[in-house]
Amino acid sequence: MQQRKNKKIFITGGAGYVGAVLTPYLISKGHQVTVFDLMIYGEDVLKKHQNLKVIKGDIRDIKLLNEELPKHDTLIHLACISNDPSFELNPELGKSINLDAFEPLVESSLKNKIERFIYASSSSVYGIKNEKNVNEKMSLEPLTDYSKFKADCEKILLDNENSNFTPVVIRPATVCGYSPRQRLDVVVNILTNLAYHKKEISVFGGDQLRPNIHIYDMVRAYNYLIEADKDLVSGQIFNAGYENQSVNHLASLVKKVIGDEVKVKNIKSNDNRSYHISSEKIEQKLGFKTEKTIEDAISDLKEAFEKKLLTDTLSNEKYFNIKRMNNIKLK
Numbered sequence: 001m002q003q004r005k006n007k008k009i010f011i012t013g014g015a016g017y018v019g020a021v022l023t024p025y026l027i028s029k030g031h032q033v034t035v036f037d038l039m040i041y042g043e044d045v046l047k048k049h050q051n052l053k054v055i056k057g058d059i060r061d062i063k064l065l066n067e068e069l070p071k072h073d074t075l076i077h078l079a080c081i082s083n084d085p086s087f088e089l090n091p092e093l094g095k096s097i098n099l100d101a102f103e104p105l106v107e108s109s110l111k112n113k114i115e116r117f118i119y120a121s122s123s124s125v126y127g128i129k130n131e132k133n134v135n136e137k138m139s140l141e142p143l144t145d146y147s148k149f150k151a152d153c154e155k156i157l158l159d160n161e162n163s164n165f166t167p168v169v170i171r172p173a174t175v176c177g178y179s180p181r182q183r184l185d186v187v188v189n190i191l192t193n194l195a196y197h198k199k200e201i202s203v204f205g206g207d208q209l210r211p212n213i214h215i216y217d218m219v220r221a222y223n224y225l226i227e228a229d230k231d232l233v234s235g236q237i238f239n240a241g242y243e244n245q246s247v248n249h250l251a252s253l254v255k256k257v258i259g260d261e262v263k264v265k266n267i268k269s270n271d272n273r274s275y276h277i278s279s280e281k282i283e284q285k286l287g288f289k290t291e292k293t294i295e296d297a298i299s300d301l302k303e304a305f306e307k308k309l310l311t312d313t314l315s316n317e318k319y320f321n322i323k324r325m326n327n328i329k330l331k
Contacts, residue, residue, distance in 0.1 A: 077117065183320075208247050220288070
């Protein structure tokens with residue numbers, strides 16, 4: 001039952017990897033969108049539109065947020081230092097953005113009468129589980145500061161639920177596929193980039209499970225959370241993934257799409273961390289089902305390479321979060 005239409009949506013990190021696909025998608029659905037982003041990966045990833053406003057800003061700048069948040073009814077919080085390696089590059093920076101800035105953002109949202117706050121957490125908050133279907137009721141055992149802070153922010157947000165404030169948490173699998181703000185430092189995208197340009201990929205271990213989700217399905221999931229009836233989502237947590245596939249299987253899909261000439265090298269690894277999640281709840285409660293496969297994501301990237309939409313993909317820092325953050329010395 002989807003009811004909320006034509007919303008005024010504020011997206012932190014709306015020019016990031018997911019945001020650059022989410023923003024035009026939401027506009028196409030009739031929503032008005034304000035993007036609040038540092039724009040460190042380029043200021044040309046979002047096409048101008050009458051229903052789009054772009055603000056270059058830092059989510060730690062609460063004064064600017066308080067100026068811009070009024071007159072919005074929905075907030076999607078994507079902005080963060082993404083994934084463990086990027087976080088570990090500068091733990092103090094990671095904490096200031098991923099944790100310290102969060103409670104002031106929630107307080108500002110309450111003060112400025114945001115009706116619905118959707119938080120992009122991570123499926124990594126579960127840690128490593130032996131159970132086959134890791135669902136939203138299971139205990140959180142985050143292994144890194146990045147994951148711990150995601151879990152901390154979930155609690156901060158959900159503790160503020162009230163009759164006028166609808167908090168929702170989504171725990172995405174690893175996103176893959178093409179975006180105008182491309183990332184080539186996540187597993188499916190890494191393998192596809194190497195396979196296409198070097199005709200060789202290395203798999204460390206291989207039996208580890210990795211949950212992924214096509215970027216198009218990821219943005220569809222956000223729209224479901226925006227438009228769903230309040231009673232279905234308030235105070236709720238939803239996993240969002242496609243299938244839990246081994247790294248070996250992901251490599252075989254890449255080889256299938258890119259070509260048989262691709263060589264796959266298996267290298268022994270001591271890192272046998274295996275992650276897997278169940279996405280049954282979001283389907284049963286909201287009717288959300290994925291429409292794209294991991295093969296689709298690989299094919300989309302292949303097409304982007306063929307059309308020269310992405311250049312110098314093995315070394316261009318704008319596709320690799322750590323390289324970019326190192327270079328601009330973000331503080």
